[in-house]
Amino acid sequence: xxxxxxxxxxxxxxxxxxxxxxxxxxxxxxxxxxxxxxxxxxxxxxxxxxxxxxxxxxxxxxxxxxxxxxxxxxxxxxxxxxxxxxxxxxxxxxxxxxxxxxxxxxxxxxxxxxxxxxxxxxxxxxxxxxxxxxxxxxxxxxxxxxxxxxxxxxxxxxxxxxxxxxxxxxxxxxxxxxxxxxxxxxxxxxxxxxxxxxxxxxxxxxxxxxxxxxxxxxxxxxxxxxxxxxxxxxxxxxxxxxxxxxxxxxxxxxxxxxxxxxxxxxxxxxxxxxxxxxxxxxxxxxxxxxxxxxxxxxxxxxxxxxxxxxxxxxxxxxxxxxxxxxxxxxxxxxxxxxxxxxxxxxxxxxxxxxxxxxxxxxxxxxxxxxxxxxxxxxxxxxxxxxxxxxxxxxxxxxxxxxxxxxxxxxxxxxxxxxxxxxxxxxxxxxxxxxxxxxxxxxxxxxxxxxxxxxxxxxxxxxxxxxxxxxxxxxxxxxxxxxxxxxxxxxxxxxxxxxxxxxxxxxxxxxxxxxxxxxxxxxxxxxxxxxxxxxxxxxxxxxxxxxxxxxxxxxxxxxxxxxxxxxxxxxxxxxxxxxxxxxxxxxxxxxxxxxxxxxxxxxxxxxxxxxxxxxxxxxxxxxxxxxxxxxxxxxxxxxxxxxxxx
Amino acid sequence: xxxxxxxxxxxxxxxxxxxxxxxxxxxxxxxxxxxxxxxxxxxxxxxxxxxxxxxxxxxxxxxxxxxxxxxxxxxxxxxxxxxxxxxxxxxxxxxxxxxxxxxxxxxxxxxxxxxxxxxxxxxxxxxxxxxxxxxxxxxxxxxxxxxxxxxxxxxxxxxxxxxxxxxxxxxxxxxxxxxxxxxxxxxxxxxxxxxxxxxxxxxxxxxxxxxxxxx
Numbered sequence: 101x102x103x104x105x106x107x108x109x110x111x112x113x114x115x116x117x118x119x120x121x122x123x124x125x126x127x128x129x130x131x132x133x134x135x136x137x138x139x140x141x142x143x144x145x146x147x148x149x150x151x152x153x154x155x156x157x158x159x160x161x162x163x164x165x166x167x168x169x170x171x172x173x174x175x176x177x178x179x180x181x182x183x184x185x186x187x188x189x190x191x192x193x194x195x196x197x198x199x200x201x202x203x204x205x206x207x208x209x210x211x212x213x214x215x216x217x218x219x220x221x222x223x224x225x226x227x228x229x230x231x232x233x234x235x236x237x238x239x240x241x242x243x244x245x246x247x248x249x250x251x252x253x254x255x256x257x258x259x260x261x262x263x264x265x266x267x268x269x270x271x272x273x274x275x276x277x278x279x280x281x282x283x284x285x286x287x288x289x290x291x292x293x294x295x296x297x298x299x300x301x302x303x304x305x306x307x308x309x310x311x312x313x314x315x316x317x318x319x320x321x322x323x324x325x326x327x328x329x330x331x332x333x334x335x336x337x338x339x340x341x342x343x344x345x346x347x348x349x350x351x352x353x354x355x356x357x358x359x360x361x362x363x364x365x366x367x368x369x370x371x372x373x374x375x376x377x378x379x380x381x382x383x384x385x386x387x388x389x390x391x392x393x394x395x396x397x398x399x400x401x402x403x404x405x406x407x408x409x410x411x412x413x414x415x416x417x418x419x420x421x422x423x424x425x426x427x428x429x430x431x432x433x434x435x436x437x438x439x440x441x442x443x444x445x446x447x448x449x450x451x452x453x454x455x456x457x458x459x460x461x462x463x464x465x466x467x468x469x470x471x472x473x474x475x476x477x478x479x480x481x482x483x484x485x486x487x488x489x490x491x492x493x494x495x496x497x498x499x500x501x502x503x504x505x506x507x508x509x510x511x512x513x514x515x516x517x518x519x520x521x522x523x524x525x526x527x528x529x530x531x532x533x534x535x536x537x538x539x540x541x542x543x544x545x546x547x548x549x550x551x552x553x554x555x556x557x558x559x560x561x562x563x564x565x566x567x568x569x570x571x572x573x574x575x576x577x578x579x580x581x582x583x584x585x586x587x588x589x590x591x592x593x594x595x596x597x598x599x600x601x602x603x604x605x606x607x608x609x610x611x612x613x614x615x616x617x618x619x620x621x622x623x624x625x626x627x628x629x630x631x632x633x634x635x636x637x638x639x640x641x642x643x644x645x646x647x648x649x650x651x652x653x654x655x656x657x658x659x660x661x662x663x664x665x666x667x668x669x670x671x672x673x674x675x676x677x678x679x680x681x682x683x684x685x686x687x688x689x690x691x692x693x694x695x696x697x698x699x700x701x702x703x704x705x706x707x708x709x710x711x712x713x714x715x716x717x718x719x720x721x722x723x724x725x726x727x728x729x730x731x732x733x734x735x736x737x738x739x740x741x742x743x744x745x
Numbered sequence: 746x747x748x749x750x751x752x753x754x755x756x757x758x759x760x761x762x763x764x765x766x767x768x769x770x771x772x773x774x775x776x777x778x779x780x781x782x783x784x785x786x787x788x789x790x791x792x793x794x795x796x797x798x799x800x801x802x803x804x805x806x807x808x809x810x811x812x813x814x815x816x817x818x819x820x821x822x823x824x825x826x827x828x829x830x831x832x833x834x835x836x837x838x839x840x841x842x843x844x845x846x847x848x849x850x851x852x853x854x855x856x857x858x859x860x861x862x863x864x865x866x867x868x869x870x871x872x873x874x875x876x877x878x879x880x881x882x883x884x885x886x887x888x889x890x891x892x893x894x895x896x897x898x899x900x901x902x903x904x905x906x907x908x909x910x911x912x913x914x915x916x917x918x919x920x921x922x923x924x925x926x927x928x929x930x931x932x933x934x935x936x937x938x939x940x941x942x943x944x945x946x947x948x949x950x951x952x953x954x955x956x957x958x959x960x
Contacts, residue, residue, distance in 0.1 A: 564801060567828045568755055574850050575761040583852070590850040594830060608912075612872040615913025623915070624855070631913070 144290030148172050150191040159226065160188045160264045176282035177272040184271040186235065193261045193289055208292035209251040212299055214285035216267060217243035223264040224255045235268050240357045243280050245307050248299040250292065263287065270363060274416050276370050276423040310354035313489035320496045321345035327503065336387035340499060343380035344492055346373060351489060364416040371423055375407040378430035385437040385454065389444055453495055460491035559597040566593060599647035607637040610646050611673050618657050622669055625661040633673035639738050648712045649682065649736065652720065655705040656684045656732050664688025664730060675738065682734040691724040747773045750787060750796040752810060754779045754803055762797060765853065769860050781805040788814050793821045800827040800834055808841045815842035815942065824863055832877040839938060840945035845869050867931035868938060875910035878941060885944060897944040899937065906933045
């Protein structure tokens with residue numbers, strides 16, 4: 101994330117620098133044609149002096165009317181301040197037919213007027229050759245576009261030709277910008293081809309560019325406005341959209357010729373529009389950093405109303421002064437908003453935006469002020485005011501990019517949130533499962549504990565109660581057999597209790613126990629005992645298997661001691677193939693075959709031995725024969741023996 | 746002339762034991778009792794050479810009597826006579842200082858022999874008891890943080906003997922295996938029991954100290 105932010109910041113920085121470069125380049129390009137004009141148009145004649153007469157008639161006022169000599173370019177605010185109406189200019193041009201040496205009248209002459217504000221008519225030697233439209237209210241405005249007038253060869257005379265220009269214009273006081281104050285620029289006469297090319301280029305640069313800019317700003321502004329309107333949290337986009345649209349409409353003044361409103365009304369509306377633009381600009385700047393000033397929110401619309409009101413009150417005569425005043429106010433407001441934002445920490449992007457906008461706006465204002473003089477080419481001023489749309493366009497694109505990026509980031513963080521949520525759910529589920537498992541284990545453990553306690557209690561009871569009684573029988577009985585039986589019963593009881601309370605036993609330990617008991621009993625009975633068992637026996641024996649095997653071994657030993665008459669007995673323990681094998685062999689009399697097979701094997705307990713083995717999923721084989729001794733083979737599966745507890 | 750204490754609650758068994766003892770020690774002076782309280786006061790007042798103590802008494806555990814006898818009369822031998830053959834019952838008694846144990850239900854001849862052996866200094870040791878003792882000393886051998894008293898440990902020989910007993914070899918067999926006489930092996934067993942007692946008493950003392958009790 102930080103890397104992305106840093107990349108964005110550098111992109112912003114480079115973007116800002118790029119924009120400044122673009123604007124500068126634009127300006128530079130704009131000034132080029134200015135110089136070009138002076139250099140390349142050699143065949144031209146520049147008429148810089150004329151006589152002026154006030155008049156509204158169809159032709160240059162007749163001689164008795166007062167005339168005045170002026171130099172072109174003529175700025176009415178200078179030469180006739182406060183004048184509003186129609187004047188006639190008369191300029192004289194020398195024409196030599198010798199200039200047509202190259203051929204017949206193919207070399208068309210044309211008149212190039214850089215600025216004729218607001219509307220004009222051109223007469224050549226008394227004939228009307230061009231008209232800009234209606235000369236009455238509402239007056240079409242040609243203030244910002246250069247004019248090209250064909251001078252028909254038929255009307256030209258050798259020698260002195262008179263070019264009369266009827267000009268209707270407004271006084272400075274009644275216009276919002278000096279751009280629209282009455283005035284006439286120099287007149288350039290020359291070959292049509294050359295001047296036409298120049299005229300096309302200039303028109304493109306001013307009007308064409310402005311039209312394009314207006315269209316683009318309108319589109320972009322509309323889009324941004326909708327975007328901002330839909331996302332209430334990005335209200336700065338809506339304000340930017342309003343700014344853009346307002347600027348588009350405002351720039352229309354540069355190329356709209358015919359407006360169906362009276363001059364006063366259109367000037368009025370231009371100023372009010374500017375007030376709206378200022379409102380949108382200030383709000384955009386504030387909202388782009390998340391500032392919502394109550395004063396701004398309430399005051400700016402009021403300001404627009406105030407502007408309108410002030411115009412109405414002051415009247416059209418003081419429009420210019422009022423306009424200047426309000427320009428200053430707007431500039432101050434926007435400046436204040438910019439300062440407020442620049443003082444806030446962070447946001448390198450915004451700084452660039454603000455710098456750009458302010459720079460472009462300042463340029464535009466300055467250009468507007470300096471473009472006044474109807475100088476030879478108003479291009480610098482016009483292009484400066486075209487620079488502002490460029491910058492606004494660029495800022496708009498950046499905003500869209502920014503917005504898109506913000507949306508993407510929002511998506512990404514939402515996805516991440518989703519993922520985190522899922523992960524959290526998983527973890528919670530895992531934790532819950534573990535808790536459940538632990539609870540179960542705890543419960544099991546508790547049950548086990550309770551069971552253990554119960555077993556111990558039963559064992560103790562058995563010992564105390566049954567054991568004591570059996571013991572008494574053992575030691576007080578007259579009969580040996582009864583004593584023996586009681587003793588065996590006691591041992592059996594003990595073994596059973598062991599089975600009840602017992603946990604799995606290590607096979608090695610079991611074999612140790614068996615060995616001690618068996619060898620001791622055999623020795624006591626005078627039988628030579630031999631015991632073989634493996635050194636290593638890591639297996640476990642279930643408590644049940646241990647108890648049952650003990651019984652089997654005891655039974656077998658008892659048989660050998662009581663019935664076999666053997667002198668030698670060997671016991672072998674082994675583990676092989678997951679089984680435990682116990683082989684008891686004696687050299688006694690053996691058991692008769694039918695006794696081995698029969699179920700009622702005369703107290704040898706063979707049947708019970710086999711049963712016990714079967715219960716443990718094992719088997720007990722008896723091989724015996726008279727004179728051959730007896731071999732008892734016990735096989736128990738160890739894994740199942742371990743698990744069957 | 747041996748002074749013998751007999752502690753057993755079942756009257757028939759007590760009578761039988763008396764008969765047995767007189768068989769082995771014809772000139773013995775026997776003091777009988779069925780209650781622990783009486784046994785305790787007897788131990789405190791009379792001198793005994795041998796005490797046959799039943800574990801499962803209605804009014805307490807015979808282990809207490811063993812402990813008291815060991816405290817007051819170290820030279821006396823106490824033998825546990827019990828039904829229980831499992832180490833859970835026998836081990837505490839051995840820890841308390843019992844010299845040996847006899848299982849009650851055995852035939853008279855065997856018990857007689859065992860008694861004789863005990864009096865000759867050969868205490869019995871079953872594989873399960875041996876395992877228990879081994880486990881006990883293994884536990885003790887582990888380095889413990891707060892154990893200021895030097896613990897008692899078994900010698901290699903003694904461990905060897907214990908191991909073989911656990912495997913089920915008889916004492917004579919062990920003697921043969923180790924190249925020692927049966928008597929020597931028996932001495933080892935006696936030593937082992939003594940160490941068990943000493944270690945257990947030390948442990949108990951430490952515990953009492955920690956709990957702030959006086960002994």
